[in-house]
Amino acid sequence: MSASSRLYIFVIAILLALFCIYNVVVYNTDGYVAVEKLSPTAVKGQQLxxxxxxxxxxxxxxxGGYLGPDxxxxYSTEGKGPLYIKAFLNSGVKSMPQYNFSEEEKDALVQYFKQVDQTGIYPNYNAEIEATGWVKIKYRNETSRD
Ligand code: HEC
Structure with a gap:
């Protein structure tokens, strides 16, 4: 075997090894995948x-649609929250229909909004463009992502 073809095989072997390491790292890192799971109550709220x-x-x-707000x-906006959400569900406003939800259904919706709220901030203006070109966003739930 010539020296150049040995070098060729060596380089391919190195690349293959790097590719394997890359895959192991990528598929074993939680990264930006949301790790929170909705509780059964929140799932009910999501269905509602x-x-x-x-x-x-x-x-x-x-x-979503744009007749009403995001x-x-x-859940966590100052001056809003569980009671505020329920008030809208009870009475409806302007173009929002009035819903006849049971207390349990309203609690499920509130629980859904609570868990959605924990996943992040929207719109999130708290972003920084780094020298590398990546955008670093400050998430609300820092512990579940790095
Ligand atoms: C036909 C359109 C429509 C549908 C359907 C609708 N909404 Fe609304 N909703 C609105 C509009 C418009 C407002 C804003 C009213 C205002 O601020 O005067 C609103 C306001 C709200 C608010 C208060 C938001 C804020 O930031 O002040 C909540 C909470 C809410 N809706 C929840 C719901 C939920 C939960 C459902 C489904 C069960 C729903 N809405 C279905 C139109 C709708």
Whole structure:
């Protein structure tokens, strides 16, 4: 075997090894994948949110209909929160219909908004463009991502 083809095989072997290491690292890192799971109550709230077409007028993380406001952080916004959410569900306003939810259903929706709220901030202006070109965003739930 010539020296150049030995070098060729050596380089390919190194590249293959690096590729393997890369895959092991990538697929074993939680990275930016949200690790929170919705509790059973929150799942019920999510179903109510979908089945009652809240999506058609409201957004989460900017996605949805645009007749009503974004609800991503409705749970923790100052002056809003659980009672505020329930008040809207009880009475409806302007173009928002009045819903006849049971107390349990309202609690499920509130629990859903609470867990959505914990996943982050929208819109998030707290971003920094680093010298490398990556954008670093400050997340609300720093412990679940690095
Ligand atoms: C037909 C459109 C429509 C649908 C469907 C709708 N909403 Fe609304 N909602 C609105 C509008 C418009 C407002 C804003 C009213 C205002 O501020 O005067 C609003 C306001 C709210 C607010 C207060 C938001 C804030 O930041 O002040 C909450 C909470 C809310 N809606 C929850 C829901 C939920 C939960 C559902 C589904 C069960 C739902 N809405 C379905 C139109 C809708």
């Amino acid at each position: 949110f979908q089945n009652n077409r809240c999506w058609s007028c409201h957004q989460l993380y900017g996605l 609800l991503t952080n409705i």
